[in-house]
Amino acid sequence: MRIIARLKTLNILKRDGKAMSRSEIEQVLKVLSVAIKRETTAFNYYSRGSENLSLPQGVRGLLSRLAEEERGHRHLLTNEYQAIERGWDDSEQSGSDLSYAIPQKPSFIPLDVSDDLETAAVSLPAVLVGGDNILSTIIKEHDLEARGTFLLLYDVMGHSIETTHINALAAKTMGEYVETSCSAKMEMELLSPGKVVRLLNGKINEIFEGQGVFLTLMCMLFNSNTGMLKYTLAGHEPPFLIRENGKAGSLLDTQLIVGIDSDFYYRENMVSFERGDTLCIFSDGIVEARNADGDFFGRRKIAKILESNRGTPPRKIVNEILVKLNEFIGSIPLTDEITIVIITSKGG
Numbered sequence: 001m002r003i004i005a006r007l008k009t010l011n012i013l014k015r016d017g018k019a020m021s022r023s024e025i026e027q028v029l030k031v032l033s034v035a036i037k038r039e040t041t042a043f044n045y046y047s048r049g050s051e052n053l054s055l056p057q058g059v060r061g062l063l064s065r066l067a068e069e070e071r072g073h074r075h076l077l078t079n080e081y082q083a084i085e086r087g088w089d090d091s092e093q094s095g096s097d098l099s100y101a102i103p104q105k106p107s108f109i110p111l112d113v114s115d116d117l118e119t120a121a122v123s124l125p126a127v128l129v130g131g132d133n134i135l136s137t138i139i140k141e142h143d144l145e146a147r148g149t150f151l152l153l154y155d156v157m158g159h160s161i162e163t164t165h166i167n168a169l170a171a172k173t174m175g176e177y178v179e180t181s182c183s184a185k186m187e188m189e190l191l192s193p194g195k196v197v198r199l200l201n202g203k204i205n206e207i208f209e210g211q212g213v214f215l216t217l218m219c220m221l222f223n224s225n226t227g228m229l230k231y232t233l234a235g236h237e238p239p240f241l242i243r244e245n246g247k248a249g250s251l252l253d254t255q256l257i258v259g260i261d262s263d264f265y266y267r268e269n270m271v272s273f274e275r276g277d278t279l280c281i282f283s284d285g286i287v288e289a290r291n292a293d294g295d296f297f298g299r300r301k302i303a304k305i306l307e308s309n310r311g312t313p314p315r316k317i318v319n320e321i322l323v324k325l326n327e328f329i330g331s332i333p334l335t336d337e338i339t340i341v342i343i344t345s346k347g348g
Contacts, residue, residue: 032081033260039074040254043067047238048252064300077258078214099333100125102294102326108315111136113149116224120314121341131156131163132283134341135174139188148224153341154217155283166213173203193219193232194268197258202293205262214259218281222273229273234258239281240303246310248303275347280306285336293330314342
């Protein structure tokens with residue numbers, strides 16, 4: 001039974017047989033918002049522990065399972081936040097109206113990146129319709145020499161035609177924002193991940209206040225001169241980073257989903273991204289894909305594929321992930337969009 005149904009059963013959303021006032025509903029939303037933040041913190045804690053190689057394998061396995069539990073709890077709470085904010089009506093079906101199979105030859109999305117990066121990206125089942133989107137741009141100085149690459153991947157929660165509208169608004173906001181810069185130095189400052197996510201969060205809250213519109217988001221800035229990578233995670237699945245030793249580690253510290261708290265201050269993180277390093281960014285559709293037994297594809301399968309294909313060109317890695325996913329789900333159709341981006345550093 002969903003949380004919204006439980007709330008109704010316990011008369012939490014009604015008082016004396018009457019619908020609660022907006023102020024009372026806002027208190028319920030505030031509680032859910034705090035719960036989502038705490039689930040996010042717990043997810044980060046367990047995820048970080050699951051990748052601590054100093055711990056026994058069994059302990060790391062348990063921590064990984066706990067991380068998946070927390071991610072699921074956060075997803076459930078966010079869905080209920082949406083349902084309540086849109087009118088706390090449980091009459092809507094919770095099932096998906098999206099159903100598709102993995103194509104034998106997926107179409108790759110061309111990304112605008114600097115020459116020191118090699119990339120491959122796919123978005124299924126469609127690129128222009130749906131909630132997933134990838135935006136990228138090369139940051140150049142007046143001499144046209146590339147100084148870096150900005151990349152943004154976001155996932156609008158849901159997959160109806162409405163998400164296409166929200167998707168387009170986010171893209172328009174970013175396009176106008178980038179055009180305000182006039183130099184590489186200014187672009188590097190304007191496209192600072194924390195600043196970009198705060199901008200989008202403010203815009204989404206301003207336009208869609210009270211409509212339960214949320215995005216998970218991964219924002220990155222690759223600096224070609226320093227070999228450093230800045231990033232901000234807003235409720236998005238932590239990407240995998242494969243180093244020279246071949247092990248897949250996660251970029252952690254995911255923060256609050258965009259669209260819940262207009263005043264939330266999104267932080268930045270920084271890691272090195274040097275020759276031979278590979279980054280895998282993906283939406284939660286692949287993690288939550290199920291087989292006939294109801295099992296999730298999960299993060300660990302993605303990590304193993306990346307580790308066994310270290311040094312392989314990005315397109316081959318994407319294809320291998322899709323092949324393994326197809327083998328896992330068998331004849332079960334996918335019911336959520338899937339986006340995968342592989343980025344490899346060729347060095348400066």
